[in-house]
Amino acid sequence: MQSITCENLTKSFKGDGVETFALQNIHVTFQQSDFTAMIGPSGSGKSTLLSIIGTLDEPSNGKVLYGGEHSPRKSNAVANFRFEHIGFIFQQYHLLPTLTALENVLSPVMTRKVDYDKTARAKELLDRVGLAEKAGSLPSQLSGGQQQRVAIARALIQEPDWLLADEPTGNLDSETGEMVFQLLQEIHREKGCGVLFVTHDETLAERADQVVRMVDGKIVSE
Numbered sequence: 001m002q003s004i005t006c007e008n009l010t011k012s013f014k015g016d017g018v019e020t021f022a023l024q025n026i027h028v029t030f031q032q033s034d035f036t037a038m039i040g041p042s043g044s045g046k047s048t049l050l051s052i053i054g055t056l057d058e059p060s061n062g063k064v065l066y067g068g069e070h071s072p073r074k075s076n077a078v079a080n081f082r083f084e085h086i087g088f089i090f091q092q093y094h095l096l097p098t099l100t101a102l103e104n105v106l107s108p109v110m111t112r113k114v115d116y117d118k119t120a121r122a123k124e125l126l127d128r129v130g131l132a133e134k135a136g137s138l139p140s141q142l143s144g145g146q147q148q149r150v151a152i153a154r155a156l157i158q159e160p161d162w163l164l165a166d167e168p169t170g171n172l173d174s175e176t177g178e179m180v181f182q183l184l185q186e187i188h189r190e191k192g193c194g195v196l197f198v199t200h201d202e203t204l205a206e207r208a209d210q211v212v213r214m215v216d217g218k219i220v221s222e
């Protein structure tokens, strides 16, 4: 999965008889070796594009190719494909409130058979994001930046090829956001996973290898 290519992607939502085009004829290729920023005004389609690339949603038209191949079609197979290849990070962290930091990192693999020591890997990842000493803390006992670092560790548990990050610094003050941004860049270099990073922050976007600019569901520049 060295590359992800979107070919002629369109996504529309129908409601109250009105059709809204969230994406229109998107053609773009992302390389796993790149740290890519996606920037654009609110409603320009960034989250929709990320969801479709991440197989959380389906396009109305067009296709996404992963290393030149289609993703599977059946829902079980899609879930496995996503589990194997893609890690997600969201603006709102989405940690499970009743689980500790360590349990949150373990949560994607809790009910799955894997060929590695889950707990050892989860501990290593918590250590990597600088939170070894917070393994037993609940999300409510962690700051926003710490919660986002737990979410990053969770996204990495299955060593995904791609990390899809939807405004991961959107809820953080600029200093904490900078720390999370740098952590993602380090992870990209260390683990070799491609990163697609949605942001509203022009100065962060400019530090990416590739910048994709969206307006009204279209890519206006790359």
Ligand SMILES: Nc1ncnc2c1ncn2[C@@H]1O[C@H](COP(=O)(O)OP(=O)(O)OP(=O)(O)O)[C@@H](O)[C@H]1O
Binding pocket: 013, 014, 015, 020, 021, 022, 040, 041, 042, 043, 044, 045, 046, 047, 048, 049
């Ligand atoms: N489930 C949905 N049902 C109806 N319309 C939707 C749905 N999801 C997105 N849209 C519409 O699609 C367009 C693109 O939305 P999207 O969330 O992808 O934009 P965005 O660039 O990520 O915005 P933001 O920066 O505010 O997160 C918007 O007009 C939005 O209202």
